[in-house]
Each structure stands twice: as C-alpha cells, then as structure tokens.
Amino acid sequence: MITSFFIGVAILLVLLLASLPIPFVFGAVVAFMTETTTVGMKSLMLWALPQMCSFVLLASPMFIVAGTLMGGSGIAKRLLDFVDMFVGHIRGGLGIVACVTCAVIGAISGSGFTGVAATGPMLIPRMQEMGYPKGYATALVTSASILGLLIPPSVIMVIYGWVTETSILACFLSTLVPGLLICFLMCVVNMYWCRKFDLKLADKAVLLEKRKKIVPITVHAAPALLMPLIILGGIYGGVFTATEAAVVAAIYAIPVGLFIYKAMKLRKLYELLHESGIMVGSIMAMIFTGLMLGQIYAMLQVPQAVATMVFSLTANKYILLLLLNIFLFFVGMVVSDTMGMLICAPLLLPLVVSIGVDPIHFAAIMGVNLAMGGITPPYASILYFGMKVGKAEFSEIIKPVLSFIIFAYLPVIVLTSLIPSLSLAIPRMLGY
Numbered sequence: 187m188i189t190s191f192f193i194g195v196a197i198l199l200v201l202l203l204a205s206l207p208i209p210f211v212f213g214a215v216v217a218f219m220t221e222t223t224t225v226g227m228k229s230l231m232l233w234a235l236p237q238m239c240s241f242v243l244l245a246s247p248m249f250i251v252a253g254t255l256m257g258g259s260g261i262a263k264r265l266l267d268f269v270d271m272f273v274g275h276i277r278g279g280l281g282i283v284a285c286v287t288c289a290v291i292g293a294i295s296g297s298g299f300t301g302v303a304a305t306g307p308m309l310i311p312r313m314q315e316m317g318y319p320k321g322y323a324t325a326l327v328t329s330a331s332i333l334g335l336l337i338p339p340s341v342i343m344v345i346y347g348w349v350t351e352t353s354i355l356a357c358f359l360s361t362l363v364p365g366l367l368i369c370f371l372m373c374v375v376n377m378y379w380c381r382k383f384d385l386k387l388a389d390k391a392v393l394l395e396k397r398k399k400i401v402p403i404t405v406h407a408a409p410a411l412l413m414p415l416i417i418l419g420g421i422y423g424g425v426f427t428a429t430e431a432a433v434v435a436a437i438y439a440i441p442v443g444l445f446i447y448k449a450m451k452l453r454k455l456y457e458l459l460h461e462s463g464i465m466v467g468s469i470m471a472m473i474f475t476g477l478m479l480g481q482i483y484a485m486l487q488v489p490q491a492v493a494t495m496v497f498s499l500t501a502n503k504y505i506l507l508l509l510l511n512i513f514l515f516f517v518g519m520v521v522s523d524t525m526g527m528l529i530c531a532p533l534l535l536p537l538v539v540s541i542g543v544d545p546i547h548f549a550a551i552m553g554v555n556l557a558m559g560g561i562t563p564p565y566a567s568i569l570y571f572g573m574k575v576g577k578a579e580f581s582e583i584i585k586p587v588l589s590f591i592i593f594a595y596l597p598v599i600v601l602t603s604l605i606p607s608l609s610l611a612i613p614r615m616l617g618y
Contacts, residue, residue, distance in 0.1 A: 212475035248432030259443025278380030288330035306575035321582025328572025336365030518559015550609030
C-alpha cells in the first residue's frame with residue numbers, strides 16, 4: 187500500500203510537469219491505484235457520483251458563469267477602473283487589490299474553488315494587461331482565494347463544528363485573525379515580487395485628472411459596486427445561500443451588461459455562456475477524478491497511518507504541536523480540505539485536548555493547515571483549478587506559489603499554533 191502510494195504521487199508529479207490535462211492526470215493515478223491496491227474502480231465511481239450531485243458544489247460552476255459574465259458585461263472593468271483611481275500609480279497596487287478581492291469573494295461562499303471561479307476570469311487578464319506574468323497572476327489569485335476557507339463563513343469550520351460538537355460560530359471566529367494575517371503577508375510578498383516586473387503604472391497627471399472626476403466615475407461604477415454588496419449582504423443577512431448568491435450574481439450581470447454598460451450584445455452573451463460551459467465541463471471532470479483520488483487515500487487509511495507514526499514519538503506539548511502541523515500539512519497534500527477535516531478532526535481532537543489545546547484553538551490550527559493544502563501538491567485541488575481558470579502551466583506558477591506558502595502561510599501556522607489568543611481572543615470576547 188505504501189509503495190503504491192509513493193509511486194502514485196510520483197506519477198502525479200511527472201504527468202503534471204509534462205503539462206497533461208489535469209483530469210487525465212488524476213485519472214491515470216486513480217487507474218494505477220485501483221490496479222495495485224484493493225480499492226475498486228466501480229465502488230469509487232459509485233461513491234463520487236452522488237458527491238457531484240451536490241447543491242453546495244453547484245456554487246462553483248455558477249460562480250464560473252458569474253465571473254465570465256462579470257468580465258464580458260463591463261462590471262469587472264468598471265470595478266477595476268474605480269480601484270485604479272486609488273492604487274493605479276502604486277507598484278504592486280493591483281496585486282494587493284487582487285489579494286483582498288479574492289479573500290472577500292472567497293469568503294462569500296466559504297470555498298476556495300468559488301473564490302477562484304468568481305475572481306480569476308476578471309482579475310488574471312487585467313493583471314496581465316498591467317504587466318504581471320500570467321503564471322504569477324494565476325498563482326496570486328489562486329493562493330489568495332483559499333482565504334475563503336478561513337474568513338467567515340467557512341465550509342470546513344461548519345464540518346469541524348459538526349463532527350466535534352463545537353460551536354460553529356466560535357469556529358468561524360477562530361480563523362478570522364489568522365486569515366487576515368495571511369492576507370497581509372501575501373500583500374507584502376506581492377510587493378517584493380513586483381519589484382521584478384515591468385508593470386504599467388498610471389501616470390500621476392492622468393491619475394490627478396481622474397480624481398477630479400471621482401464623483402461621476404463613482405456614479406458610473408455604482409451598478410458594478412452594488413454587485414458585491416448584494417451578494418455579501420444577501421449571504422450575511424440570511425437572504426440566500428452561497429450557491430443562490432452565485433446564481434443572483436450571474437443573473438444580475440446580464441441586464442447590467444446588456445442595458446446599463448452596453449458592453450455585450452445577445453450574441454456575445456451566448457459566446458460567454460458557451461465559453462463558461464466548456465470551462466465548467468472540464469473543471470467538473472477534474473473535481474470528479476480528484477474526489478476519487480482523495481477517496482482512495484482515505485480508504486487506504488493513509489492519514490491514520492501517518493498519525494499513528496507521528497504521535498507515538500513524544501509526549502511534549504510543543505513538539506506534539508510541531509508534529510501535528512507536519513501531519514496536517516501532509517494530510518492537506520493528499521486529500522481535500524473537507525475530507526481531511528472529516529477524517530482528522532474526530533481522530534485528533536481527544537489527543538490535543540489531553541495535552542491542553544482548546545477545541546476552538548484546534549479548529550484554527552486545522553483550518554490554516556488544510557487551507558494551505560489546497561495549493562500544496564500533489565493533491566492541490568484549488569491550485570489545479572486556478573491553473574485551469576488562468577490557463578497557466580504548473581511550471582509557471584509553482585515558484586510564486588511556494589513563496590506565498592513559505593512567507594505567508596507557514597509563519598501564520600506557527601503563530602496560530604504557539605499563540606492561542608490569535609484564534610481565541612474574538613470567540614472569548616463573545617463568550618465562547
């Protein structure tokens with residue numbers, strides 16, 4: 187089993203580096219694992235198909251449609267033109283806007299997938315226009331979108347609260363400060379990277395002229411600015427779910443593009459829907475094969491085997507926390523965040539409680555680690571999703587992604603583990 191696992195990981199990395207389509211890459215590893223282990227292909231497909239028939243999963247394709255329509259309807263252009271008035275002259279300013287936007291949009295649905303789907307189609311092309319390399323733009327948008335797993339509401343925190351019988355609201359709040367810290371550090375890393383790029387910055391005279399027209403520009407951008415307000419207000423106000431918000435966003439973009447900004451005609455609307463349909467089909471095939479691959483690892487009890495090995499080494503609290511983070515990092519590399527939470531939360535909680543770790547604190551530790559797993563190969567489902575949306579190759583994005591992992595995510599993982607107040611301060615203020 188262990189030999190098959192490592193050979194499967196090697197096949198995955200080799201095929202990715204060869205730039206094969208991701209569904210074929212996952213499918214090849216699934217085929218190899220089913221041939222060399224006791225897991226059957228038929229049982230995997232019977233398990234994965236009902237997972238695909240999910241109302242929550244529907245949010246991803248609907249946000250792809252919404253993001254494509256935002257780009258074609260003129261909404262994205264007006265939003266970014268509005269932002270350009272304030273940051274267009276700053277080297278790396280658009281990258282900072284991308285970090286914050288991806289974090290906010292990702293938080294709308296609590297999913298990194300929908301964050302990439304909603305922001306990638308409009309932000310990545312705009313960043314390329316301004317001189318950012320395609321690979322870097324894709325890496326930044328993808329890495330920032332997984333902040334949606336940390337900034338409330340978060341799907342994985344709902345799962346943690348459910349399986350551990352912990353307050354879900356407290357779990358939401360536990361990852362808020364770590365999520366904001368990661369966002370800040372990503373902005374700092376972005377400013378460093380941008381020193382290497384030949385960016386097109388706004389002329390200060392042009393910028394000053396724009397600011398003199400701030401009122402008419404703001405009024406013209408109002409229909410575009412209303413879109414995130416409607417989505418966020420609707421979700422946080424309990425009016426509709428994240429999936430319904432994606433549908434509302436897509437529907438809202440159509441009349442705005444046709445009748446207000448007049449940036450698209452009916453023929454262009456058809457072309458945009460056709461384009462997004464092709465992308466949805468490819469991405470759903472990727473998710474389907476990715477689900478089967480993650481389920482193989484779960485059925486072979488790879489995470490449990492590693493846990494047994496790691497926690498038999500010491501009883502020291504801080505060494506255990508270090509080993510715990512290494513273990514969760516490994517889990518995030520081989521299974522999805524949702525599956526990792528379902529498997530590991532009930533398995534590890536009794537152990538961490540026995541060494542004095544608060545369950546809410548542990549929610550934050552798990553959340554940050556599993557979120558990072560979304561961009562950490564070999565599983566890296568959100569990373570591959572971002573590659574598809576940004577039309578970038580693995581070799582183009584891996585270096586900037588690693589810089590965000592090393593200089594943004596890892597420091598926050600250490601701080602979250604060693605300083606409980608980062609995750610417990612806000613829940614305690616509210617009585618948890």
